[in-house]
Amino acid sequence: MEMNIALLPGDGIGPEVIAQAVKVVKAVGQKFGHQITFKEGLVGACAIDATGDPYPDATHEICAASDAVLFGAIGDPKYDNDPKAKVRPEQGLLRMRQKLGLFANVRPTFTFPSLVHKSPLKLERVDGVDFVFFRELTGGVYFGEPRGRNEQGTKAFDTNVYSKEEIVRLARMGFEAAQKRRKLLTCVDKANVMATSRLWRETVQELASEYPDVKVEYEFVDAVAMRLIQWPKAYDVLITENLFGDILTDEASVISGSMGLMPSASLGSKVKLFEPIHGSYPQAAGKDIANPLATVLSAAMMFEYAFDMKAEADAISDVVNLSLAEGYVTEDIADGGTAYKTSQVGDWLAAKILG
Amino acid sequence: MEMNIALLPGDGIGPEVIAQAVKVVKAVGQKFGHQITFKEGLVGACAIDATGDPYPDATHEICAASDAVLFGAIGDPKYDNDPKAKVRPEQGLLRMRQKLGLFANVRPTFTFPSLVHKSPLKLERVDGVDFVFFRELTGGVYFGEPRGRNEQGTKAFDTNVYSKEEIVRLARMGFEAAQKRRKLLTCVDKANVMATSRLWRETVQELASEYPDVKVEYEFVDAVAMRLIQWPKAYDVLITENLFGDILTDEASVISGSMGLMPSASLGSKVKLFEPIHGSYPQAAGKDIANPLATVLSAAMMFEYAFDMKAEADAISDVVNLSLAEGYVTEDIADGGTAYKTSQVGDWLAAKILG
Ligand SMILES: CC(C)[C@H](C(=O)O)[C@@H](O)C(=O)O
Ligand SMILES: CC(C)[C@H](C(=O)O)[C@@H](O)C(=O)O
DSSP: OEEEEEEEEESTTHHHHHHHHHHHHHHHHHHHTOEEEEEEOOOTHHHHHHHSOSSOHHHHHHHHTSSEEEEEEOOOGGGTTOTTOSSOHHHHHHHHHHHTTOOEEEEEEEOOTTTGGGSSBOHHHHTTOEEEEEEEOSSGGGTOSSOEEOTTSOEEEEEEEEEHHHHHHHHHHHHHHHHHTTSEEEEEEOTTTOHHHHHHHHHHHHHHTTOTTSEEEEEEHHHHHHHHHHOGGGOSEEEEOHHHHHHHHHHHHTTTSOGGGOEEEEEOSSOEEEEESSOOOGGGTTSSOSOOHHHHHHHHHHHHHHHOOHHHHHHHHHHHHHHHHHTOOOGGGTTTSOOOOHHHHHHHHHHHHHO | OEEEEEEEEESTTHHHHHHHHHHHHHHHHHHHTOEEEEEEOOOTHHHHHHHSOSSOHHHHHHHHTSSEEEEEEOOOGGGTTOTTOSSOHHHHHHHHHHHTTOOEEEEEEEOOTTTGGGSSBOHHHHTTOEEEEEEEOSSGGGTOSSOEEOTTSOEEEEEEEEEHHHHHHHHHHHHHHHHHTTSEEEEEEOTTTOHHHHHHHHHHHHHHTTOTTSEEEEEEHHHHHHHHHHOGGGOSEEEEOHHHHHHHHHHHHTTTSOGGGOEEEEEOSSOEEEEESSOOOGGGTTSSOSOOHHHHHHHHHHHHHTTOOHHHHHHHHHHHHHHHHHTOOOGGGTTTSOOOOHHHHHHHHHHHHHO
16 A cells, blocks of 8 residues: 655654654555655744744645654743743644644553553552543634733633534544443533533533443543542543643553553544654753654554554554563663663664564 | 631531531630631532522621631532533532632642552652642633523533733732742643633743742643642642642542542632532431541631631641541541541540540
8 A cells, every 4th residue: 555654753852753653664564565655844843943833834735645644742942931932833733733634632541561660650550551532632722712812911811612513523433432442431521610511511412322332421520630540440431622631631641651652643534643642852852862662652553543554553562562571672661671772772673573 | 716607518428527627616616715606508409409599698698797618518419410400509619609709729738647558649659748729719711701602502612711810819829828838839821822821821920020939830731730640749839720720639639648638728808718628428428427537627727727826727637637646537547447437536526625
């Protein structure tokens, strides 16, 4: 098969980890006989520096013409803590999500036996955790209008808004995922306070009858923020709006003890995007020490979600598990053993796929 | 001194735990020579059942005429999972907060040495944790207009709104608390996305120069959701808006391992309100098994925050610590030892204060 992949390395350690994913994807292409073309685009702080725009049109065209996007990370300290900065890297991210129609962010949380001891939670609470968030990604308070200030600048406001269709398309993804998993869906909202949340709950209640094999639970966002730490194993599939998803998926990301390994997918109408959940980690940039495994596992998600190629995806997960088992890993998870460089890990994984 | 205290027991276990706090407060009054008058009002599901209104005018008058309010808990399963219910207990809570001007919710998180092993977190992460949230409680998306649906009912919207004054008065409380503590203030917002958050950050930045002894940090709400679990000891005082505070204070409440003991205060212009952070726990209602210590410690906060009576507050904390040390506690924390009844614990605490 022919596959066009857009590469958006972004800022900080983004270029280094994307480079390793490319090695792995090329190896998979060679092994399974796919013809893979890569095109690279600028996004984030580096795009602002080069063009003044964190998501230039040229980058959008590359993404829109691709079958899938591999994304690194964005963000640079020089744009932090400046609420008045006119152009910020995150604006590029938000515009990209909206223009590519990436309305569902899929964030799995699972554990690696060799890393679960790094969790801040006690082993018995977290061992074997396996849930996945479907976060709505192109609606809610992130894009709602009106937003801004009054004339004197003494009052600020944001609008959270959701249409039934936006909720339905996200919820259906959650229901379908639950059907393939443990058949439990948790709808996370704040229906005791917010009008948007009441529409979420109502809409999910209406859909539920179409998925009689799925048990649906409704929980308030504050309760989930507690229970994710107390009983993370209780969850299977969770669906929620954009802002709640932002907070809860980040909370969830630290419980497995392997944040540096967690991949994610953003799905939509046509193009699909894959990225590690970790940030641009500027302190490590250029040092060849960043852990590339989350990005490599994001490439595995790409084969599965964008190309329906389970064997290719499994080939990648298998070598990642092998690298963990054999301790061929970067310093953050070397645990006293030899620490390999980012680039060495990428070379090793690619060689193992071909070997 | 003469003290008028409004009692709002509410639903579920509320009446039982409030009854124990009353015993303790009376004992303190007797010991320290204060004349304390109690007046009781209805709130929550029981108020709906009796009057159709979760916060009846009669209750408001009792609260408004009091020096402080002791609140139990509200909520009843019959009002849950019904997004279309016209009258809900929570509406009473929200109206009460707004009408009494309780704009700051103070939620401390600290550990008890004898209970910290119950934390879902590993001991070394959580032992000695000591931070306090100041959550804005009468603004934001909880009260912003417009909110509701479009005509066809296919779209819902909420408005988040903050004025500079609302931010200033809450932030000043945070700065002042930090001055008396470890002098670190964390402003929690989503300034990379929300206009209201940018006003929060800007306003706090302006105020900071008036408190040169306080170190101020700005963190995004998603980052705090992670770091509260990873490094809870890093925090001292946190200030944030209503919705973020709702989520994060509940997340914080489970890390100490002693949720059943955590008190809270809601402060405002004149009247101050004190309540346990736990819910109405309907399954336990009427069984005389609920843990009254969070409500008793809320009464201690009342002496300190509403009446500036540190000795009286300490007298209560001391007997609570004694009950933990001697194992004179309810079944939830008895840990294999004798489990005492709610009412027995209340009697014991009151006797120890006088004894
Ligand atoms: C950078 C920021 C705008 C973004 C978000 O809030 O969506 C990030 O936190 C994320 O979750 O991808
Ligand atoms: C019951 C609900 C409306 C309330 C809130 O969201 O404020 C509760 O969660 C709380 O934190 O006191």
